[in-house]
Amino acid sequence: MNAIFYRLSILLIISIVYFSCRTDHLLSPNIDNPLDEVILSKAKTWYRESSSMPASDNPNDINLxxxxxxxxxxxxxxxxxxxxxxxxxxxxxxxxSKVIAYYSEIGLVLNKAGVACGMIKEYVGNPYAGETRLNLYSKDGHLFDQGLYDSTTRTFISAVKRRSNTPNSQ
Structure with missing residues (x-):
């Protein structure tokens, strides 16, 4: 019995160490870096433009x-x-009255011309564990797509794609 307890304890310790060492490959924000300052400035401009647009009456949309x-x-x-x-x-x-999301964020990338292209992401469940529903909104707050986000593979599967892959979807 002690041997089993000992082995389980060792396995538990190894598991804790392994999962605590896994990290995302994120760059630390460095405002001293001119490129980081440019992308942050573009993000602030994108947000100002987006939040100044009139809110939609559609309950599926988001009001920034x-x-x-x-x-x-x-x-x-x-x-x-x-x-x-x-x-x-x-x-x-x-x-x-809308369901409050677990986590919401703006995601932006600069295209080759330096124009900020972005989406508003609303995670309905925990985005850091397993699969969760993800709503994507355009710059003006209109619902763009819904689907599942898998945190382990960091992939998004659109609800439209899932429906089109089912046998009776024709």
């Missing part, structure tokens, strides 16, 4: 005026093609 970006906690990473991506957490300032 109900959120405040947390500019102090932005993250910069690289996407699959190596372009810099900036994500800025959004904090909800007032409650509505």
């Amino acid at each position: 005026k109900e959120y405040i970006p947390d500019w102090d906690n932005f993250k910069i990473s690289h996407n699959s093609v190596g372009a810099k991506v900036i994500t800025i957490p959004l904090n909800k300032v007032k409650s509505t």
